[in-house]
Amino acid sequence: MILNKSFITNTIAVVFIAVAFLFPLEKIFSQALLYTGLFALSGALTNQLAVYMLFEKVPFLYGSGVIPLRFEAFKLAIKNLLMEQFFTQEQLDNFFQEEEKKIDLTPIIQESDFSPAYDALTKTVMDSSFGGMLGMFGGEKALEGLREPFTNKLKSAIMHIVTAPEFHATLNNHLKNSSLNDDMLQSIEGVIDTRLDEFTPQMVKEMVQKLIREHLEWLIVWGGVFGGVIGLISSFVL
Template identity: 35%
Template sequence: MDNSSIGSFSWRWNATRIDRTQPRIVAPSDAPGRGPHPPILREIRNRIMTQISSAEMPSVEADTVPRGMISNLMSLTLMILGLLTTLEGADPDTTLPAAVLVAGPWMLAAGVFGFAGGITNWLAVKMLFDRVPLLYGSGVIPNRFREIRATIKGLIMTHFFDEEYLRRFFDEHGSQLTGGVSLEQELTALLASDQADEAIEAELELLKQGPMGMMVKMAGNDMLKVIIKQFMGGLVTRIAPVAEARLRDKAIDVPALRVQVDRLLEVKLEELTPEIVKGMMERVMREHLGWLIVWGNVFGAAIGLLSRTIAVHWNIGGVP
């Protein structure tokens, strides 16, 4: 399968825009002046609607290992111990061993710089997911959740339900698909292929050049690709068995099928509230963000030790 099977990058919003003034989803063939909807597409539409309407969004699991909190507490403890030891060393009547008194300033330097690095990274993560009063630019994900929803839908429709690819696939493999398994395997393989990764990667690179560029860069391409593939995996599982049962029937209208999928995605994505979008992003990114805080403590402590080494070597006073 070559790159052309993934589909072009052009947007097709006008052809698939939903009329929000209607209380129900109206199929193209139900509009005035059109003929009756083909039974195949009607069945596909009803089955998919039933599955998607009853689906639940994945819940966010608790972080079993709060690495960031543990590393911050370790740096804070080291800072307090270093401060107490240094203050005790200033007392001429101290009873602490000489080795402890010598280690005090080093512990203080590592603790101060490590805690500063860790708490700064923790605050950056907090600002990414939550709105922090008086901090401009915080709450990036909740503030841009509509753009995230539109991005997910656009990537799915452009790369995995491209009309040209669907037509070619039905023409070449329609006579071989009879059991409701092959189409699902093909689409799943397409979703896991390098071509799909390249297509998603290219689209994300284009998004970085637009208004959403900062958000995409902060989330990371790998994280967004995982979210898109997770969303597509469940959709493929629901759609494939229904579509495969009727592949031999040449009455399948690919454009109408794309419109139905587009509208089903529209309905499903409308359920993505800011809290759910935040949870989806956090579910994928939590482990990596925890390590970001850990490494903030590590590199901060290393900088503190380097600063102390320079101060001791050149006999510079006033440097931790």
């Protein structure tokens, strides 16, 4: 955690300062320890304050609490990232083209019940001028033997249609020119907007903290390290 790394860094810097004051050493060594400790402590504390100011509002310090204050901008940035990088019109077009290649209607046709089609045909025949004549030979029962041959022929004809290259070309063209892509884009955008509207400044702050926590930890550590190096160099120059 941030407090652990910052505590260790600050403690080491304080130890350097304490040794410089409490133990009798040659001036050059005492000065080196003192400057190293002071600069290291200054660098670590400065970075620690900067990290704290990212997420928390500090009175009289302009720019502090920038992430909670700018959470609307963060929400918009997240939305733009999703819509511009993951859900573009081109990507949806490619998706539909790939899905169109996978469409196989044959199993659906094989399992479909074509009895309503046959029933509609027999009703049409019986309602026609042939109905009276067929009534003399048993009416609809006389046509019952045609049910299975008719449904098999109809299935075969439909499968021939849906497996033809012309059918797939027409389907692909329809998907390209239909409003399906636009409707899907609007639906996706609506879902993203709805979810982002549920975000609060606190949620955004916690999300960003979680994403960059490890980098923030090392920011404090390296602030102390570089501060200490600068302090050590300064002790020999001044």
